[in-house]
Amino acid sequence: MCPKSNTCLRGNFPENITATKCYGPKIQALAIGMNTYCAVSVNKIHEFFMSVLKLPVSTGFIHNAVKKYAGKLDYAISSIKTAIYSAPVVHVDETGVRASGETTWLHNVSTEMYTYQHVSEKRGQDGMREGDFLQHYKGIVIHDGWRPYWKFQFEAHGLCYAHILRELQGVIDNNPKQEWAELMIWLLCKMKSTKEKLMDTGKTSASAYYCRLYKGYWQGLIYQGQQNNPIEYSDKRKRKRNIARRLADRLNEYSEDFCRFFWDFRVPFDNNQAERDVRHVKVKIKVSGCFRSLEGAKEFAKINSVLSTARKHGIAVIDTIMATLAQASCIPWALASE
Numbered sequence: 001m002c003p004k005s006n007t008c009l010r011g012n013f014p015e016n017i018t019a020t021k022c023y024g025p026k027i028q029a030l031a032i033g034m035n036t037y038c039a040v041s042v043n044k045i046h047e048f049f050m051s052v053l054k055l056p057v058s059t060g061f062i063h064n065a066v067k068k069y070a071g072k073l074d075y076a077i078s079s080i081k082t083a084i085y086s087a088p089v090v091h092v093d094e095t096g097v098r099a100s101g102e103t104t105w106l107h108n109v110s111t112e113m114y115t116y117q118h119v120s121e122k123r124g125q126d127g128m129r130e131g132d133f134l135q136h137y138k139g140i141v142i143h144d145g146w147r148p149y150w151k152f153q154f155e156a157h158g159l160c161y162a163h164i165l166r167e168l169q170g171v172i173d174n175n176p177k178q179e180w181a182e183l184m185i186w187l188l189c190k191m192k193s194t195k196e197k198l199m200d201t202g203k204t205s206a207s208a209y210y211c212r213l214y215k216g217y218w219q220g221l222i223y224q225g226q227q228n229n230p231i232e233y234s235d236k237r238k239r240k241r242n243i244a245r246r247l248a249d250r251l252n253e254y255s256e257d258f259c260r261f262f263w264d265f266r267v268p269f270d271n272n273q274a275e276r277d278v279r280h281v282k283v284k285i286k287v288s289g290c291f292r293s294l295e296g297a298k299e300f301a302k303i304n305s306v307l308s309t310a311r312k313h314g315i316a317v318i319d320t321i322m323a324t325l326a327q328a329s330c331i332p333w334a335l336a337s338e
Contacts, residue, residue, distance in 0.1 A: 023057065028065045029321040031057065035066050036303045037317045039284040069321065070299035072328040076306045079331050080116050081133055087111045089140045089158070089266050092149065093274035094123060097281060098290035099297040106301055107131055110277045115308035117277070117301040121294065124148045140264075142271045145254070156264075157257040160271035161188055164251070164258070171244045178244055180224040184251075187217050191262050192269050204265050214262065222252045280304060309333060 001008055016022065027049075034040045034048070042059045049057040084090055090109055097106045097119060105123040109116045109131070120127035125148040128134050134141075134152050142158040143149045149157070165188065171181040191214050198206060206214075225248030232240040241249070251258060261267040281304065291297040310320040313333035320332045 023055070023061065025322060025325050027055070027057070028069075029318055029325060031062045031065050032069050032303070032321050033317050035062060036284075036300060037307050039280070039287040041288040066296075066303070067299060069325060070302045072324055073302050073306050075329045076309075076324060076331055077116070077302060079334070080114050080305060080309055084109060084111055084114045084116055085133070085137060087114075087139060089142065089268075090137065091142045091271050091274035091277075092134070093144065093271060093278050094127075094146075095278045095282065096123075097297055098285060099294045100292065101290075102294075104294060104297060106278060106281050106297070108274050108278045109133055109137075110274055110308075112273065113309070113312045115277050115305050115312070117281075117305045117308075119294070119297040119301045125151050128152075140260075140267060142268060142274070144271055145250070156260060157254075158260045158267040159254060159258050161192075161258070161261070162270040162272065162275075164188070164247075167247050171247060175244065178225070178228065180221050180228060180248075181244065184221050184225070187214065187221060190214075191259075195262055195265065195269075199265055206262055206265075211263065215259070218251075218255065218259065222248050222255070226252070277308060280308070 016024070031045055031049075034045050035042060040048075042062050045062050046057060046059045049055045090111055092107075092109050094105050094107045097104050099119070102121070104119055104121050105127050106117055106119050107128055107130075116131070116133065118131040120130045122130070128148065138153070138155055140156045140158055141149065141152070141154045142160065144160045144163050165185060168181045168185050171178050172185075194210060194214075195206065198210075225244060229242055229245035229248065231245065261269050281300070284300065291300065306324065307317050307320055310332050311317065315332050323330045323332045
């Protein structure tokens with residue numbers, strides 16, 4: 001009661017205070033960040049709040065905070081998918097995730113600045129389609145050569161040479177007489193260094209001279225690999241190919257896609273971008289053990305998509321969580337660029 005005007009003054013009670021004890025957005029953001037970005041289990045977060053901050057935060061509060069936060073990210077996820085859809089080249093990969101005692105699959109589509117992930121009970125084409133992205137994308141897709149990726153109608157495919165180099169080294173380790181494999185490693189490294197030198201001079205593609213030169217080397221080494229590893233036939237006339245022959249045949253079948261990194265400088269040499277983006281979920285599984293439910297795994301994929309994208313734009317994790325907690329339609333990386 002004001003003694004001068006004799007009027008009653010009332011304050012506006014915060015809308016987020018709904019009980020006698022409530023935790024504000026900073027505590028919620030800390031719990032969400034620790035559970036997702038830091039990959040800490042719910043029980044360990046509960047112990048941290050109790051012993052370090054002296055806050056009697058329950059495990060239910062942490063679980064609900066993560067769940068509610070994931071429910072606010074639909075707008076940000078839509079923005080990420082739109083941005084990736086306009087990119088000329090994307091990286092894709094998948095990895096196994098344990099949820100509810102079963103193996104589920106996290107599917108990743110990413111670029112240098114954006115990450116989109118979703119979890120499905122299926123690994124193949126059906127699981128990829130659940131993300132509602134690859135069936136609509138028309139650019140160049142970089143992947144590890146797994147068969148289901150070939151079922152989509154992309155502009156072109158680019159294959160990861162990091163996998164091929166490991167396979168070639170495996171052929172050499174098992175049979176030192178496979179000289180073609182050693183020469184193929186040399187050729188791939190030579191093509192990579194040539195591309196880098198041309199890019200340093202401002203070139204966007206290799207000249208006709210280099211294309212003819214390396215294509216001749218490529219075809220010659222594949223022919224050598226096939227000749228050194230002839231197909232054997234069993235009594236039932238079934239073809240039997242050793243590992244080296246299967247690799248040589250695959251390099252021959254997809255030669256255009258394997259060499260695309262050299263014909264088109266937009267295409268990278270490897271698929272390390274996707275490998276790095278899916279690594280965080282493996283850390284989460286290693287630290288926390290597993291997801292107790294499929295829904296929890298899907299929530300983590302949504303949150304990780306947003307936090308990974310924000311980090312690629314130089315936005316702190318806690319700032320990203322605070323911004324989207326305050327406004328569901330907020331896109332932190334867009335605000336930062338402005």
